[in-house]
Each structure stands twice: as structure tokens, then as C-alpha cells.
Amino acid sequence: MTAVRVIDSGPLALVQDLGRPAFATLGVSASGAFDRAAHRLANRLVGNPDDAAAVECLLGGLRLAMPPGTWFTITGAWSDAVLVLDDGVRRAIEPHTAMRVDAAAELQLGQVSHGLRSTVALRGGLAVPSVLGSRSRDTLAGLGPAPLRAGDALPLGPEPASPVPVADLVPVDPPTEGVVELGVRPGPRHDWFTAAAHRLLTETEWITSARSDRTGVRLDGPALSREPELVGVELASEGMLRGSIQISPDGAPTVLGPDHPVTGGYPVIAVVVEDSLDLLAQLRPGQPVRLRRATGRR
Amino acid sequence: MRLLPCGDRALLAEFGELEQALGAYSRWSTSAPAGIIEFVPAARTVLVRLDPAVMGLGAAEQWLLAHPPLQPGALPSAGLVALPLVYDGDDLTIVSEIWGCSRDAVGDLHGATEWVCAFIGFAPGFSYLVPTAGSVLPPVPRRATSRPQVPAGAVGLAAEYCGIYPRASPGGWQVIGRTPAVMWDADRAFPALVTPGTRVRFEAVRA
Numbered sequence: 218m219t220a221v222r223v224i225d226s227g228p229l230a231l232v233q234d235l236g237r238p239a240f241a242t243l244g245v246s247a248s249g250a251f252d253r254a255a256h257r258l259a260n261r262l263v264g265n266p267d268d269a270a271a272v273e274c275l276l277g278g279l280r281l282a283m284p285p286g287t288w289f290t291i292t293g294a295w296s297d298a299v300l301v302l303d304d305g306v307r308r309a310i311e312p313h314t315a316m317r318v319d320a321a322a323e324l325q326l327g328q329v330s331h332g333l334r335s336t337v338a339l340r341g342g343l344a345v346p347s348v349l350g351s352r353s354r355d356t357l358a359g360l361g362p363a364p365l366r367a368g369d370a371l372p373l374g375p376e377p378a379s380p381v382p383v384a385d386l387v388p389v390d391p392p393t394e395g396v397v398e399l400g401v402r403p404g405p406r407h408d409w410f411t412a413a414a415h416r417l418l419t420e421t422e423w424i425t426s427a428r429s430d431r432t433g434v435r436l437d438g439p440a441l442s443r444e445p446e447l448v449g450v451e452l453a454s455e456g457m458l459r460g461s462i463q464i465s466p467d468g469a470p471t472v473l474g475p476d477h478p479v480t481g482g483y484p485v486i487a488v489v490v491e492d493s494l495d496l497l498a499q500l501r502p503g504q505p506v507r508l509r510r511a512t513g514r515r
Numbered sequence: 516m517r518l519l520p521c522g523d524r525a526l527l528a529e530f531g532e533l534e535q536a537l538g539a540y541s542r543w544s545t546s547a548p549a550g551i552i553e554f555v556p557a558a559r560t561v562l563v564r565l566d567p568a569v570m571g572l573g574a575a576e577q578w579l580l581a582h583p584p585l586q587p588g589a590l591p592s593a594g595l596v597a598l599p600l601v602y603d604g605d606d607l608t609i610v611s612e613i614w615g616c617s618r619d620a621v622g623d624l625h626g627a628t629e630w631v632c633a634f635i636g637f638a639p640g641f642s643y644l645v646p647t648a649g650s651v652l653p654p655v656p657r658r659a660t661s662r663p664q665v666p667a668g669a670v671g672l673a674a675e676y677c678g679i680y681p682r683a684s685p686g687g688w689q690v691i692g693r694t695p696a697v698m699w700d701a702d703r704a705f706p707a708l709v710t711p712g713t714r715v716r717f718e719a720v721r722a
Contacts, residue, residue, distance in 0.1 A: 241555040241564075242544075243707045244635035348701045358639050360701060405519035405527040405560075454636055456555030456562025458525055480557050480636035488522025491567060511523070 219284050221339060223369040224323065227278025230365040232343055233336075234270040237351040241479045247459065248355035248475050251334055251431060251498035255293035258389065259338035262290040262315045264381045269342030269374070270352035272365065274335045277326040279365075281337070283318040287373070288340035288381055290315045294332030294499060295391040299325050313387040315340075332392030332499035340381065341373035356431050357476040392499035396422065399472075399493040400511030404462060406452065406484030414441035414468075418486060419508050423470070427502035432478070433463070433471040434497050436506060440468025441486065454480040460489035460497075462508075472497060516584065518576055521562065526575055528561045530584070533633055533645060536561055538584035540634075540711055548578060556634040556711050558643070593631075593712035598679075598694045600626070600670055600717040606658070606689035610672060613655055621691060622719050624652060630677055630715040640681035640699030640707040644715055661687040668693045670717070679709075 223230070233256065236249020250256035250273060257267045272279065277296040283289065291298055291312050298310040301323045310316060310324075318324075326335060345352055345362045354361040365371075407415070417439050426435035441464050443450075457463070461473045463483040472489055473481075474497060489497065490511045500506065516539070519527040530536045540556040543563075547554070550570025555562035565575050602622035611618045628651075630644035646652065655672040662685065665671070669680045671688025678688055681699035694717075698708050709715060 239553040241553055241562075242635060242711060244637065244639040244641055349706065360639065402522045403520045405521050405529070407520070453558035453560075455527065455557045455560040456564075458522060458562070458564065460522060478636070479555060480634070485521070488525070490523045 218344070218372045219287070219341070220370040220372045221284065221287065222282040223365045223367055223371065224280035224282055225278060225367055226365040227274060227276060227280075227326065229275040230279050231273045231354040231356070232270050232345055232362040232365070232371075233273040233353045234351055235268040236353045236475065237349045240349055241456065244479050245349060245358060245360065246355060246475070246477055246479055248353040248358075248361070249351065250336065250353075251475050252293050252336065252495045254495045255334075255336045255498075256338075258313065258387065259290050259292040259336040260342070261382065262292070262313065262384065262387065263288045263338050263340040264377050264379045265338060265340060265342050266377065269338065269377075270345065271336050271338040271343065274326060274337055275333060277329045277335065279324075279326045279335075279337065281324045283322050283324050285318055285320050287318045288315055289318070289324065290338055291326070292336045292338070292389070293392070294329040294335040296329040296335060297327035299327070301325060312391075313389050315381050315384070330391075331394060333501050334498050339373055341375060341377065344372045344374040355476050357478060394504070396505045396507055397496050397500060398507045398509050399496060400490040401462065401487040401508045402490055402511055404485035404487045405455070407486050409443050409447045409484045410464070410486050411442050411444055414443075414486070417441060418470075419510055421507075423506040423508070425500040425502055425504045425506055429500070429502065431474045431476040433473045434500055435469065435471045437469070441470060442468060443484075452482050452484050454482045457481045457485070458488060460491075460494050461485045462487045462489065474498075518579065523572070524565050524567045526563045526565075526572065526579070528563060528579060530559055533558060534587040535584050537631070537633055537712070538587060542582055542585045543579070546582065551575065557636065558634070593714060595714045595716065596709055597716050597718055598696045599720045600692045600694050601720055601722045602626075602692040603722055604670065604690035604692045606671075607691050610655055610689050610691055614653055625677070625691060626717050626719050628652065630717075632709045632711050632713045632715065633676075634711050635707065637678075638681060638684060639701070640709075641678060642698070642707070642709045642713075644677040644709075645675055647714060655689050657687040658689060661685050665690060666693065668695060668698070670694055
């Protein structure tokens with residue numbers, strides 16, 4: 218079986234697919250690719266089914282030994298990526314482009330310049346063992362394949378039925394460096410918070426905290442206050458979603474990510490809408506965020 | 516029942532009592548229409564996760580209102596699991612003081628109670644058990660400080676709940692004993708030994 222070998226994982230490289238969506242009853246979150254659009258696009262570019270397993274690489278730095286004949290592509294965060302051939306020749310890699318490794322070569326992702334998480338998809342997908350029907354690493358529950366380490370061999374699955382599509386450069390913009398706008402709709406405990414807190418929620422330019430990961434993205438800014446009669450009240454644990462905006466007792470919002478706890482006891486003031494969820498994956502520490510009240514059909 | 520908003524792809528059904536939440540989960544989870552991804556039961560609520568491409572919020576609301584919770588007495592008889600338990604936990608003395616009884620009597624009272632899994636949270640397979648016949652056991656506060664490491668199989672109490680640590684993890688529940696039963700194994704066909712609705716009896720065994 219063909220395999221790629223990990224030479225260097227960089228800060229954090231995880232195997233992800235589209236997750237295990239319906240095991241919350243067992244205490245297991247959906248997990249899966251943080252930037253699902255980037256994941257699907259990467260798989261399509263190399264002719265894989267959307268849910269094939271790929272590498273989610275945080276902050277670049279990943280180095281993979283690629284066997285000859287391997288098709289691959291990089292989507293999501295942009296970094297200076299190169300393919301280093303045996304004779305030392307370095308070929309620059311365009312993002313969102315399927316590329317074939319003709320002779321054994323090393324794929325190197327440099328520092329990311331836009332966004333935070335790159336998806337590296339290989340034709341055939343990563344055929345590592347699955348847990349509860351998914352090859353996703355859930356960093357909170359500790360389920361699924363362990364984070365990649367130097368020396369790991371990642372087997373590739375069989376040749377997919379569909380060919381590598383003939384596509385020119387796919388017109389996808391890099392993740393923005395500026396303000397990111399996320400749509401939100403009311404959460405179950407919106408009425409726990411003051412009118413002033415609701416104004417602050419949508420009028421503040423929030424700053425992405427460095428204390429963010431796949432469990433949740435913390436936003437720095439003003440404290441959001443509860444109604445006076447609810448200060449200090451404990452909420453019985455209730456079900457959480459990817460995108461739920463929990464307010465901790467100090468008034469700070471955290472937007473839950475794919476590896477969120479299944480239940481939580483902090484009140485949820487609002488929930489990020491489906492269409493904005495992938496943007497969370499690419500927020501860099503210090504990047505400004507605005508929350509916009511989304512409308513929509515009921 | 517109150518239906519609370521939860522973004523563009525979920526609703527949170529809230530109930531006055533845990534029994535009603537269990538009754539709703541029991542009814543809904545056995546008859547869910549396409550478009551409902553799953554129900555997530557918790558202490559007073561059931562989170563209803565939707566696939567918005569298949570079912571909108573309005574349609575989901577109508578379906579939920581048309582399917583009221585089962586009454587507590589009408590809950591289907593789920594499986595019963597008997598778990599061996601050695602009552603030798605580090606917090607037996609604290610619990611005996613709260614319950615106003617001897618250390619041995621903690622095991623007697625706990626072991627004479629039939630429990631039911633209300634929901635799973637905290638970690639894969641960590642079930643929150645409540646007494647089936649309404650609580651007669653006084654609630655137990657959590658430890659003031661969490662232990663950095665509670666072993667797998669530890670049986671603890673917190674508030675009205677009894678829980679079993681499926682794997683070693685930090686934890687703040689008052690530990691009264693340990694069971695050799697494997698509560699969670701992701702490689703099993705049914706990874707969680709106990710799921711919402713499962714009844715549990717503890718059988719005291721000697722160390």
C-alpha cells in the first residue's frame with residue numbers, strides 16, 4: 218500500500234474528515250474538519266469523495282515525504298509551499314491546484330501568511346483506522362488518530378472512482394487578514410443578558426484570543442453582563458453546538474469549535490449561523506471579528 | 516415544555532423536570548423524522564439538531580409540539596445493567612457525613628437504589644445516573660477542588676447524580692467506589708455500556 222511519511226508535523230497536524238455527526242448521545246462531539254469548505258474543495262480537486270480523510274495543518278511547518286505518482290492539493294490557509302525534488306530543485310505550489318508528484322519528493326509547507334489552518338488532501342485519502350465511522354481526531358475527547366508525529370506513515374486509500382478533475386486554478390480568495398464578519402442568531406439563554414450586553418455583542422470589534430483551539434475560539438473585548446437577578450445562577454448542563462457562543466462567568470464569549478464538549482453549563486447568548494462556521498477555523502490570534510445579527514427564513 | 520431558539524439549525528426544548536426531558540427524549544428518539552440529525556438529552560433540556568437542508572426550524576417546531584413527551588410512568592422499559600462495585604472510595608467518609616450515616620450504610624443506601632441514565636456528558640460514555648423512583652438520597656456537593664486524576668471505573672456522586680468515570684481524567688465528584696466494568700470502548704459495536712434510558716443496579720463486591 219502506498220504511504221506518505223511524516224518528516225515534520227509542524228505545530229499541530231491532525232487527520233480530519235467530515236466527522237462523526239450523530240454520537241452526542243454517547244458523549245461524543247461531531248469533530249471533523251474545522252474549515253469544511255476547504256476540506257471539501259481539497260478532496261474534489263484530487264477526485265476524492267468529500268468525506269475522505271486529509272491533513273489539517275495548523276500554522277504550516279508540515280513536511281511530508283511523497284511517493285512518486287501521488288496527487289495532492291493544498292486549500293484553506295495560504296503558505297509558501299514547495300515540492301523539493303531529489304536533486305534539490307524546488308517547485309512552488311499554487312494553492313487550490315491538484316499537482317502530481319512525478320518522482321519521490323518532499324512537500325514542505327512554510328509559514329502561513331493568510332488564515333491559520335491548511336488542508337492537505339492526497340488522492341485516495343488517508344486510510345488510517347476509523348473510530349465510530351470517522352477518521353477525525355477529536356482533540357477534546359481524545360478519539361481518533363493521534364496528532365501526526367515525525368516518522369508516521371500515512372497509508373493512502375485505493376484509487377477513487379472519479380478521475381482528477383481537469384480544472385484550471387480555482388478562483389478562491391485567501392482567508393482575509395481584515396475584519397471577519399460572522400452571522401449570529403439568538404441562543405437559548407439570550408434573555409439572561411442585559412440589553413447593553415446585546416448591543417455590545419453586535420457593536421464591538423472583538424479580537425481573536427490566542428487562547429483559541431478546536432474546542433473553542435475565545436473573543437477578547439468588553440464583558441457581557443447578565444441580568445442582575447441571574448448573576449451567580451448556575452445553569453444545568455445543556456446540549457451545545459458548533460458555533461454556540463458561551464459566556465463564562467467573567468463575561469467573556471467563547472465560540473465553540475468542532476471538538477466542543479457535548480454539554481456545557483455556561484449560558485449561550487447566540488449561535489453562529491451555519492454559513493459562517495468555516496470562517497472560525499481561519500481566525501488568527503489578534504484578528505478582529507464582528508458579529509452580525511443574521512436574519513433568515515424560519 | 517418551552518422551545519428556545521438555538522441559532523439556525525437547532526432548537527432547545529426545556530422542561531421543568533428531568534423526568535419530562537427523559538420522556539421527551541424517549542419518545543422523540545424512537546420516531547425522529549428525516550432532517551433531525553440527533554437529540555442531545557441533558558438535565559432539563561433536549562437539544563434538537565437539524566439538517567436545515569431537509570427540515571426547517573418551523574417544521575421541526577411543529578413536529579415537536581405534535582409529539583408531547585411520554586409520561587414518566589409510560590417510559591419504555593430499557594435495558595438493565597448490573598455493575599459490580601467495590602465501596603472503598605476516598606470520599607466515603609465525606610458522603611457518610613452528608614447523609615448522616617455510617618460508611619457501610621453509604622454502600623447499603625447507594626446499592627439499594629435503582630438508577631437510570633438521564634444523559635451522557637463531560638466525556639465519551641460518562642453517564643449521569645439518577646434514581647428511578649425519585650431521589651431519596653440527599654444531594655452531595657462536588658469536591659471544593661478537582662482531583663487531577665480520577666481512575667477509570669471510579670464511581671462518584673455530585674448533586675443528585677451518580678456518575679462513573681469511563682477513563683482516567685480530572686474530576687470533582689465525590690468518589691465512593693470503583694467498578695471493574697468497562698464503561699466505554701470505542702472499538703465495541705456499542706461503545707457505551709450505558710446510554711440514556713438504561714437502568715443501572717450496583718452490586719456490592721469485596722475488594
